[in-house]
Amino acid sequence: xxxxxxxxxxxxxxxxxxxxxxxLGLALAVPDVASxxxxxxxxxxxxxxxxxxxxxxxxxxxxxDFVPDGGGTPRNDVIVYDGPDGLTSxxxxxxxxxxxxxxxxxxxxxxxxxxxxxxxxxxxxxAIGWVVLLVHAIANRRRT
Numbered sequence: 001x002x003x004x005x006x007x008x009x010x011x012x013x014x015x016x017x018x019x020x021x022x023x024l025g026l027a028l029a030v031p032d033v034a035s036x037x038x039x040x041x042x043x044x045x046x047x048x049x050x051x052x053x054x055x056x057x058x059x060x061x062x063x064x065d066f067v068p069d070g071g072g073t074p075r076n077d078v079i080v081y082d083g084p085d086g087l088t089s090x091x092x093x094x095x096x097x098x099x100x101x102x103x104x105x106x107x108x109x110x111x112x113x114x115x116x117x118x119x120x121x122x123x124x125x126x127a128i129g130w131v132v133l134l135v136h137a138i139a140n141r142r143r144t
Contacts, residue, residue, distance in 0.1 A: 018130040025123015029116045035098040036113035039081070039105035044098035045072065046107070049080045051091050062087050066097055066104045079103035131133025 038044050047068040054062050062083050066075040075097060083093055083106050094107035105112065 014130075017038070018126045018133065022123050022127035022130055024120045025121075026127060027123075029119035029123060032100045032102075033113075033116045033120045035100035036081070036105070036116040038098040039096050039100075040109065040110040040113040042096070044096035045069075046094070046096055047072075047104070049083075049093045049095035049104055049106070051080070051083075051087050051089055051093070052077075053085075053089060066095055068097065075104065080106055081112040082108065088092075111122055124126060 035044075045068045047066050049066050051062045052064040052065045054060050055133050063077055063078050067076055068074065078094060079102055080087075080093060081100070081103055087093065095104040096107055097104045
């Protein structure tokens with residue numbers, strides 16, 4: 001009985017968990033990996049992020065406005081990745097806009113690039129694993 005239960009749990013993980021992880025990694029992280037890596041390299045448009053309000057769940061995130069240094073189009077209600085500790089409403093932070101969908105990156109840098117990259121790699125590996133699982137299941141079904 002325990003073996004059958006363990007087998008069911010493993011099947012659930014493979015058939016539901018892998019596609020979920022693939023979707024999560026590919027949909028949420030892949031679009032911003034290049035932006036995060038550009039920020040890590042110091043690329044992008046330099047400017048100033050002004051903190052407006054903070055939202056908290058598991059982690060707290062500051063939302064605000066980004067204004068490019070040399071003019072250009074400001075971005076309103078974006079988040080700041082890798083913002084400094086102790087940020088308060090109205091405070092400003094040097095930041096870079098590298099085209100990330102939801103925000104800009106603090107110029108001081110941080111590890112957000114690692115998070116985006118790790119999630120994207122995990123999503124890609126989960127997608128590959130799921131495809132291999134599907135091909136294997138189809139091949140087994142055809143044999144029987």
